[in-house]
Amino acid sequence: MAETEEGQQEQGTGDETSRQELSNTTKDLANESFKKGDYYTAIELYSKAIDAFPTAVLYANRSISYLRTECVGYALTDATKAIELDRNYVKGYYRRAAAYMSLGKFKQALKDFEAVVTARPNDKDAQHKFSECGKIVRKIAFEKAIAVDENKKCVAESVDIEAIAVERDYSGPRLENGDIVTLQFVKDLMEWYKSQKTLHRKYAYKILLEIKTYLEKQPSLIEVTIPDDKEFTVCGDIHGQFYDLINIFTINGLPSESNPYLFNGDFVDRGSFSVECIMVLFSFKLLYPNSFYLSRGNHETINMNQMYGFDGEVKAKYNAQMAEFFTEVYNWLPLCHCLNNRVLVMHGGLFSTKDVTLDDLRCIDRNRQPPEEGLMCELLWSDPQPQNGYSPSKRGVGIQFGPDVTDAFLRKNKLDYVIRSHEVKPEGYEIAHDGKCITVFSAPNYCDTIGNKGAFIRLKGDQMVPKFTTYEAVPHPDIRPMAYANSILSMLC
CATH class of the missing domain: 1.25.40.10 (Tetratricopeptide repeat domain)
Known part of the structure; x- marks a missing residue:
């Protein structure tokens, strides 16, 4: 139809x-x-x-x-x-x-x-x-x-990782030496994924357990300090486009303590290599916890994952328990980052409530599925609009906010500008609201159909002036986007 x-x-x-x-x-x-x-x-x-x-x-x-x-x-x-x-x-x-x-x-x-x-x-x-x-x-x-069963254990508590055997014929990356993620492990993992092979479930479970343990201790708003003489990279949506993610690292260098990154949500769904994307990103987070950052997007949620492919992909490559484990981890992802007390980065946008402060964002209880209204919802779903004021969301969730809303929020919180993602842009980025609201989108030729460029932003600590790098999509194996999406959605859309 x-x-x-x-x-x-x-x-x-x-x-x-x-x-x-x-x-x-x-x-x-x-x-x-x-x-x-x-x-x-x-x-x-x-x-x-x-x-x-x-x-x-x-x-x-x-x-x-x-x-x-x-x-x-x-x-x-x-x-x-x-x-x-x-x-x-x-x-x-x-x-x-x-x-x-x-x-x-x-x-x-x-x-x-x-x-x-x-x-x-x-x-x-x-x-x-x-x-x-x-x-x-x-x-x-x-x-x-x-879910309301009080005796039901979460996956992190119920899975017995040590009881999972690694088959003798498995020749892929292994977590060894105390199960610590190393740079060599991540490099091997990326090469393994390039050849369209799957990380053994034992090591996938270990990464999820470690990342959940780490994220549980983090606040909803992360403060990031960029030294004056250092640069920092902000990337937008990746949406399961693993080979384009690797291309970012080719262009801009691998993440490291001297080459820090922030990936601003929507790591999964749509593209059919979402498992590969998220496992590499989680591995880098474990490797460089103080110089590699991840924000939650609106697609790090149950409903989106069930409809747009990630849930089906995890079940195809692993099992239903693993899909549930990912949901538990996503609930702990931070919602936004503040760079040098000057720039706020969130996936979606600003708020229908006036006088929102950074302290309000710090106090958000994020360990849940996002509600359909309120600060958490709007951080993940809202979009800017060219005219002043507010409008109902074109997405049906969140709001649309104008340049006056952006300006008032920035003045209230003594910030220079905001960076957000969430929207495809022909050039991979867009500067709006008199330069105070910047969109960055890092999935080129989105869903293999849109033809857009991807982009990322580089910021130098002493200036915090955004510099944009754009790039085209690279080839990927012949697996179409939305290959794992809910079949009824593909029949309707």
């Missing part, structure tokens, strides 16, 4: 006919842009068609275009508008179900699938989607029920 609708509108008379003709012509151009993968142009053209003569078909077509650009909130609004214009337009319910699924709102999606099967009781495709969504809803209900 991912196609756009080609159907024609009924013709009126006079000026109405003229508007319908303009709308039809513009819709045809929009459909062509959609087929070429130029979703931003498609959105612009569908909007013009809607302005000329709005129909349920146009809103549904713009809805799927918004989904492709991750503007899930806008997609949801358009799908709802399509249903309001035509209660019998089945594709409107499909579109809204896809938006709800993308947000992890499976119960609401199930209601829309139910509306489809009620309207089309003999439609096997609709019945299949309704059944699959129902399975997800029941699975979540079951997991919630067992």
Whole structure:
């Protein structure tokens, strides 16, 4: 059901006919842009068609275009508008179900699938989607029920790592000499992953246990000091693009005490080498705890991992217990970093509440799945907008904030500017809000379709002036993005 609708509108008379003709012509151009993968142009053209003569078909077509650009909130609004214009337009319910699924709102999606099967009781495709969504809803209900079991141990407490045997024919990297991560281990691990091999589960469990133990002791806001004569690198979303991650290290040098890094969330999902990305990043964190930093993104969460591939990838390469272990670790990732008391770095953005201070961020209880509102949610989900003030989020979670909001926050906290990630940018970065809000995105040619560059930022301690390096995507093995994503999402989107 991912196609756009080609159907024609009924013709009126006079000026109405003229508007319908303009709308039809513009819709045809929009459909062509959609087929070429130029979703931003498609959105612009569908909007013009809607302005000329709005129909349920146009809103549904713009809805799927918004989904492709991750503007899930806008997609949801358009799908709802399509249903309001035509209660019998089945594709409107499909579109809204896809938006709800993308947000992890499976119960609401199930209601829309139910509306489809009620309207089309003999439609096997609709019945299949309704059944699959129902399975997800029941699975979540079951997991919630067992999660409240006070006697249930977390994976970190229940897994017996020492009892896991390493097979004689395993020739990959090993943690030895007291199970300490060494530079040689990480180098060997990257080479092992390049050859599309899997780290033995015993060592994967050990890395997760060690990183969880370390992160539990860290605050929600990490203070980072960059010496005057040293440089510091900030990277944005990686999204499972392991070979592009390795290319960053090729361009900018391996992490070390003299070459510190901060990776600003969304290490996993979408790309199909997410396990490789996160294990290398966790290994570097253990190797250089005081010069390698990781922030949580909105994709280091259960709902996103279940829909966009990481959960399926871990289960394919390891098992369900390992996937649960990752969730436990993600809950302890810091939410933001403050560099030299001058620059705040977070994955998403700023807040709907005025007068937020850095102390407020330090006090966030982060050991949980993010709520749908509040400081933790907005740190992971919000986006900047060009106009002043606030707007509802185009994603359906968090907010959009203007330059006046950024300026007030910076003045309140005596900061120079903020760095965030979370959004694809054609050049890999964007400078907004009079230079006070910088976006950096480090996954080039996102999902093998967008064609964007990747970027990272270098900062020198005494100046803290951002310098940008951009790069193109590098080749990777023939495994498509979203290969491990939930099958029902791929059927809808």
